[in-house]
Amino acid sequence: MSIEDKKKDRFLFLQKLYDTTDGNSAYMINMWKLGDELGFDRGKIHNVVDYLIGEGLIEPKALGGGIAITHYGIIEIEEVQSNPDFPTQHFLPMNVIHIENMNNSAIQQGSSYSTQTINFSADKTEDLKKIINEIENIKEQIILDRLMFDELVSEIETLKSQIKSPKPKNIILTESLKTVRSILEGVVGNAATPLIIEMINNMIK
Structure with missing residues (x-):
């Protein structure tokens, strides 16, 4: 693969x-799920994440692939969006990045991307x-280890904050619910967890 x-x-x-x-650097996302959405294999995801962590653009947050964007990562992306014809310290000009046949692409050529939002019904x-x-x-x-328990609590807080938001973000809610589901799927011996998983x-769906 070329540089x-x-x-x-x-x-x-x-x-x-x-x-x-x-x-928002407060939100934690699973790196494997994010890479899957881009069509990256696990080797590529690992290499990309290692580089971005090394450059201080993202940071690890939890075992199992939890990551968050850093302040410097936010600055880097916003610089690219503001000046799409010019390279940054780490990236090529935005307008020379060609994307073909990519589902749910995070880029719109020549323009900044608007995050999809959803206004939830009362139901x-x-x-x-x-x-x-x-x-x-x-x-x-x-029964969860401390890191998994802390991750579960963090996702609950994320869900609560999104409910309070005037414009809850569908993708953040979805990722948080997927993470919660993944954690609960590893729980044994509690009769309530299958019901919660079904609700999620x-x-x-």
């Missing part, structure tokens, strides 16, 4: 992370609140 192709992959990944989190908001309440009720009862599946 130019490597730079493109790194940019695509960081741009996707920026758009998924709306440029969906109530369903989400029920999921949060169910998780809150069992979180102290289920109904929300994000």
Whole structure:
């Protein structure tokens, strides 16, 4: 793979992370899921993430692939978006990055990307609140290691903050729910977890 192709992959990944989190370093995203959405194999994801962490553009947040964009990563992406004809320290000019046949691409050639938002109906908001309440009720009862427990608590807080937002972001809600589901799927011996998983599946199907 050429150096130019490597730079493109790194940019695509960081741009996707920026758009998924709306440029908010407080949100944690699973790097494997993010890379899958870009069509990257696991080897490529690992190499891209290692580079971006090494350059201080993203940071690891949890075991299992939890990452977040850093302040410097946000600056880098916004510099590219503001000056698409010029390279940055790490990336090629935005307008020379050609994307073909990529689903859910985080880039629009020659323009900045607008994160998709969704205005939840009252019914969906109530369903989400029920999921949060169910998780809150069992979180102290289920057996998880400390890192996984902290990740679960973090995702609950993310969901709560999105409910309070005037414009909840569908992609952030979806990723948080997927992470919660993944954590709960590893829990054994609690009768409530299958019900919560089913509720999540109904929300994000």
